[in-house]
Amino acid sequence: MTTEKKGTVRVGILGLGTVGGGVFKTLHSNRETIRKRTGFEVEVTSILVRDLEKERQFDIDQNLLTLDPQEVLNAECDILIEVMGGLEPARTVITEALQGGRHVITANKELMAKHGAELLDIAEQSGAHLLFEASVAGGIPVIRMLQGYLTANRVKSISGILNGTCNYILTEMARTGREYADILEDAKALGYAEADPTSDVEGFDAAYKLAILTNLAYEACVDLAQIEREGITRLQAADLELADSLGYSIKLIGSAREAEQGGVQLSVRPRLLPKSHPLANINDVFNAVTIQADVVGELTFSGRGAGEFPTASAVIEDLTALLCGESSIRRPSWKRPVQGSAAGKNAQQAWYLSYCCTPADVQKLEVEVVESLLAHGSFLASRGESALKSGVIRQSWLIGGAEESNLLQTLQTLYKTGAEERTAVLLPVDGEIEPGVEWKQQVPSVNEEMLSVRHAL
Amino acid sequence: MTTEKKGTVRVGILGLGTVGGGVFKTLHSNRETIRKRTGFEVEVTSILVRDLEKERQFDIDQNLLTLDPQEVLNAECDILIEVMGGLEPARTVITEALQGGRHVITANKELMAKHGAELLDIAEQSGAHLLFEASVAGGIPVIRMLQGYLTANRVKSISGILNGTCNYILTEMARTGREYADILEDAKALGYAEADPTSDVEGFDAAYKLAILTNLAYEACVDLAQIEREGITRLQAADLELADSLGYSIKLIGSAREAEQGGVQLSVRPRLLPKSHPLANINDVFNAVTIQADVVGELTFSGRGAGEFPTASAVIEDLTALLCGESSIRRPSWKRPVQGSAAGKNAQQAWYLSYCCTPADVQKLEVEVVESLLAHGSFLASRGESALKSGVIRQSWLIGGAEESNLLQTLQTLYKTGAEERTAVLLPVDGEIEPGVEWKQQVPSVNEEMLSVRHAL
Numbered sequence: 001m002t003t004e005k006k007g008t009v010r011v012g013i014l015g016l017g018t019v020g021g022g023v024f025k026t027l028h029s030n031r032e033t034i035r036k037r038t039g040f041e042v043e044v045t046s047i048l049v050r051d052l053e054k055e056r057q058f059d060i061d062q063n064l065l066t067l068d069p070q071e072v073l074n075a076e077c078d079i080l081i082e083v084m085g086g087l088e089p090a091r092t093v094i095t096e097a098l099q100g101g102r103h104v105i106t107a108n109k110e111l112m113a114k115h116g117a118e119l120l121d122i123a124e125q126s127g128a129h130l131l132f133e134a135s136v137a138g139g140i141p142v143i144r145m146l147q148g149y150l151t152a153n154r155v156k157s158i159s160g161i162l163n164g165t166c167n168y169i170l171t172e173m174a175r176t177g178r179e180y181a182d183i184l185e186d187a188k189a190l191g192y193a194e195a196d197p198t199s200d201v202e203g204f205d206a207a208y209k210l211a212i213l214t215n216l217a218y219e220a221c222v223d224l225a226q227i228e229r230e231g232i233t234r235l236q237a238a239d240l241e242l243a244d245s246l247g248y249s250i251k252l253i254g255s256a257r258e259a260e261q262g263g264v265q266l267s268v269r270p271r272l273l274p275k276s277h278p279l280a281n282i283n284d285v286f287n288a289v290t291i292q293a294d295v296v297g298e299l300t301f302s303g304r305g306a307g308e309f310p311t312a313s314a315v316i317e318d319l320t321a322l323l324c325g326e327s328s329i330r331r332p333s334w335k336r337p338v339q340g341s342a343a344g345k346n347a348q349q350a351w352y353l354s355y356c357c358t359p360a361d362v363q364k365l366e367v368e369v370v371e372s373l374l375a376h377g378s379f380l381a382s383r384g385e386s387a388l389k390s391g392v393i394r395q396s397w398l399i400g401g402a403e404e405s406n407l408l409q410t411l412q413t414l415y416k417t418g419a420e421e422r423t424a425v426l427l428p429v430d431g432e433i434e435p436g437v438e439w440k441q442q443v444p445s446v447n448e449e450m451l452s453v454r455h456a457l
Numbered sequence: 458m459t460t461e462k463k464g465t466v467r468v469g470i471l472g473l474g475t476v477g478g479g480v481f482k483t484l485h486s487n488r489e490t491i492r493k494r495t496g497f498e499v500e501v502t503s504i505l506v507r508d509l510e511k512e513r514q515f516d517i518d519q520n521l522l523t524l525d526p527q528e529v530l531n532a533e534c535d536i537l538i539e540v541m542g543g544l545e546p547a548r549t550v551i552t553e554a555l556q557g558g559r560h561v562i563t564a565n566k567e568l569m570a571k572h573g574a575e576l577l578d579i580a581e582q583s584g585a586h587l588l589f590e591a592s593v594a595g596g597i598p599v600i601r602m603l604q605g606y607l608t609a610n611r612v613k614s615i616s617g618i619l620n621g622t623c624n625y626i627l628t629e630m631a632r633t634g635r636e637y638a639d640i641l642e643d644a645k646a647l648g649y650a651e652a653d654p655t656s657d658v659e660g661f662d663a664a665y666k667l668a669i670l671t672n673l674a675y676e677a678c679v680d681l682a683q684i685e686r687e688g689i690t691r692l693q694a695a696d697l698e699l700a701d702s703l704g705y706s707i708k709l710i711g712s713a714r715e716a717e718q719g720g721v722q723l724s725v726r727p728r729l730l731p732k733s734h735p736l737a738n739i740n741d742v743f744n745a746v747t748i749q750a751d752v753v754g755e756l757t758f759s760g761r762g763a764g765e766f767p768t769a770s771a772v773i774e775d776l777t778a779l780l781c782g783e784s785s786i787r788r789p790s791w792k793r794p795v796q797g798s799a800a801g802k803n804a805q806q807a808w809y810l811s812y813c814c815t816p817a818d819v820q821k822l823e824v825e826v827v828e829s830l831l832a833h834g835s836f837l838a839s840r841g842e843s844a845l846k847s848g849v850i851r852q853s854w855l856i857g858g859a860e861e862s863n864l865l866q867t868l869q870t871l872y873k874t875g876a877e878e879r880t881a882v883l884l885p886v887d888g889e890i891e892p893g894v895e896w897k898q899q900v901p902s903v904n905e906e907m908l909s910v911r912h913a914l
Contacts, residue, residue, distance in 0.1 A: 026752050030609050037608050139753035141606045149598045151494050151777040152487050153770060281738045295483050296596035296770035299760040313753035320608040
């Protein structure tokens, strides 16, 4: 479809890093496609950079570059693209641009998760649009889906692999059997992880993205503090190996789920997913989001979740959406708070429990775990034990019909009995599991007599 | 986002079968969500049915039902929903509705694949919209993606599992080792296959859907005759088992690929996909589409490709799109023909060759195959042989660096040498493969001497 020429649209860009460079290059390389499909010539009027002297891998008119955010605003521009990240000066500049009635396109997940409601409000006041497809899952149009497609559907749950760094690390740990710290170094060398990886590996980045998706699905606003968050740093290669042998993948999953009692359960944590789960086979730096909605059922979108061009693509598709006619873009309102829910805490389900200990403590710990299972009417589906290079033992349990609160108590006892707290994990297991055959006999050091004696104490 | 009340929109429905029933029920169950998000009340004014007396699983006002398509048009309606399938009377009624300036939503892939260009043209003339999200991949919004999202991107290739019936049959054959005919009966019993399954199992249905996706991606029109088409009826459980042991899934894939020489290669045929391929793990009745575009890279969408509610969801999301403002919907033009390409025919790549023969013919056939590989400079990556219940042998070859045209010639010779033509398959293998170690020695009945003698003849 060729559209008649509609003139020129002037764009200011904040940031010329990986994504900014991708945006600039794509505006050039796909200029003709954009013109043909939107009718507009796109002209870049000004670009905010950190360093005027920096070597760029592409031709750029030095006169476009500035160190002063105000100059980007002062340069006549109709649309502002923010790809610099961080809260400031992004928040201030975007606020000013929106107040001036300029449309803004941002890739800034932290800003949208923390101040999106306020910025969308300002946009609504001034009649400007604030678009942020690039803030979640790179090139995957999941925001467009939630905002523009699932209109007659009601979203029941969202599960996503939202952080490419973590997914790469977990994929490599499972594939090579090497430990977290080694793979993290590789990831840094490959540019998949930042010098300070905390935001990625501790799940903050995924939590920001989960908040944005949840806000869109429920037209409300999540308080980040409501998101239960656990990273991947405690996982051992032995955990991924055992999970695999039991038919599961371990993935860092951002999850939002409507609780029957009302409210939404929110968490970012590693989970065991059966291999048949649509997210179980999403590997390397790929991201994916599975949405359960009441009419359509399950939908999964996957693709590259980060990197120069996938993210640039999302920015530029937001731009073309603006150019194709604003009426097509709905203005989300995030004024209503999302009601959190702790419903999961005392629901009975399957769990994966794993910790390191010395060979000397193995038996004591087994008895503690088995007693806890007996005491709470839970059962053992499977257990694993592997000797790590360091000589310590990784003891792992696949437990059914258990409440998280009880297992958290059990963990406290285990720490006193010799389990290493620093590397202990308690992970939800998706799907149903069955008790292991004669599971008490499966545990060498435990027998009824021993247990009854201990109970008698 | 709550929209102010904008009044009532009147909808006529053609067809009250599985999808029609799902549409009717969803319009009722999600009435409030639709009103809240679009501002419109939806009123069904008339429904075309085949049988007025038929027992329905839901309450419906008998006065809405009619046997006469004209009555649906005569009943005042703003939007016509066509979910009856088949070319006539659908084509005539839709044409008339569009000429009268009424918007039409259809789930009819055969109609869109064969007459979409003409109908879109009529819509353009009259200013009406013709939407057809439900015609491809049920609830998966792949049409919205191609039409409304990938604007700045140029599509390089599309690969899709577009037929749930075939995917169910192939999944079950791989899972259970049972043969095609058995599983087909199950599929019929489960309602996954029709009494006459030809359109599904021979790939016609997938070809219609591939044509629609290709037309959107290239804003042009595919001649269905340009689509190379092969169904799944010749496959044996032994093929799926061997493929699996070699690390591949066999899936019926609709593929559109830009050829370097220009034009688009179009095919619907079973292919071997490495397990790491995003479509390799899509099982049962699920559909999925992978799009390669120049900026965003690879995007995959998966979900339920058929059934009452997934398809109804697509219809109703088209409806809400209309109600949310037409300017948001681009009018595709399919006037330009898509240039077909036979480029693949003489490209060297990997192939899977498999056929049935009597134990007596095994050696002769091996020699023929090995000679052909030697003659054309191709190589053997792996071979398999399994004795089927019937006592016949399934002989299978994974071949590298071969041209399809040469292997098709070879097949002709093999038929003369005892290979059963009815069950012989030649399937493309995605990805790179390596020659088997000392591959000539792997073939028991073949030795250099024997070959040289035969060459000398």
